[in-house]
Amino acid sequence: GQQVMQIPQYQHVQEGEDFTTYCNSSTTLSNIQWYKQRPGGHPVFLIQLVKSGEVKKQKRLTFQFGEAKKNSSLHITATQTTDVGTYFCAGCRGNEKLTFGTGTRLTIIP
Amino acid sequence: DVKVTQSSRYLVKRTGEKVFLECVQDMDHENMFWYRQDPGLGLRLIYFSYDVKMKEKGDIPEGYSVSREKKERFSLILESASTNQTSMYLCASSSGTSGRAEQFFGPGTRLTVL
Numbered sequence: 001g002q003q004v005m006q007i008p009q010y011q012h013v014q015e016g017e018d019f020t021t022y023c024n025s026s027t028t029l030s031n032i033q034w035y036k037q038r039p040g041g042h043p044v045f046l047i048q049l050v051k052s053g054e055v056k057k058q059k060r061l062t063f064q065f066g067e068a069k070k071n072s073s074l075h076i077t078a079t080q081t082t083d084v085g086t087y088f089c090a091g092c093r094g095n096e097k098l099t100f101g102t103g104t105r106l107t108i109i110p
Numbered sequence: 111d112v113k114v115t116q117s118s119r120y121l122v123k124r125t126g127e128k129v130f131l132e133c134v135q136d137m138d139h140e141n142m143f144w145y146r147q148d149p150g151l152g153l154r155l156i157y158f159s160y161d162v163k164m165k166e167k168g169d170i171p172e173g174y175s176v177s178r179e180k181k182e183r184f185s186l187i188l189e190s191a192s193t194n195q196t197s198m199y200l201c202a203s204s205s206g207t208s209g210r211a212e213q214f215f216g217p218g219t220r221l222t223v224l
Contacts (some may be wrong), residue, residue, distance in 0.1 A: 031210050042200060042215040042217050043215050045212040045213065088152060088153065090213075100152050100153035100155075102151060
């Protein structure tokens with residue numbers, strides 16, 4: 001079946017440093033979504049990417065979809081304590097169901 | 111405001127008990143999903159439903175069943191709970207007929223099986 005892997009599993013950064021999480025699929029995806037789960041909370045949708053090579057920005061967050069549509073990244077510039085949480089990517093192939101990645105848990109050292 | 115609710119935030123059951131987890135959404139969404147979340151394993155799909163009375167197995171359906179008698183309600187059933195089913199269970203819903211739509215999650219039920 002479709003596999004979606006994320007690295008790293010954990011990341012600790014000093015407040016103000018940048019952070020990147022990477023998502024890799026074993027198959028070509030039709031779209032990729034990113035979710036954020038705050039500690040004690042539930043996943044909340046952030047964004048969807050559909051086109052090959054697409055780049056989208058939300059304030060300090062930059063999302064990228066690879067040219068081959070098999071990988072994606074989320075980059076946060078100058079992290080803040082509000083960025084703490086676990087970030088999940090999720091992709092689907094054609095009209096199949098979403099498959100979630102394993103997640104990257106971000107902690108911020110003030 | 112979009113809402114997915116789950117019947118309990120915390121649940122403690124004994125091995126062998128039958129367990130019902132209920133999920134209700136108020137968005138008139140066609141699709142509903144049950145996931146379990148375990149450290150290091152991310153979100154794994156147990157079952158999903160794209161219409162009333164319809165269900166499809168996800169990646170880890172063993173030991174679980176589901177019921178969808180009404181569009182807004184999707185129940186997860188553990189016929190005979192076991193300790194390896196201790197986990198966080200998340201319900202989600204989405205609109206449309208494909209897997210592309212954004213999913214809205216409930217707050218989760220943390221189930222402990224003793």
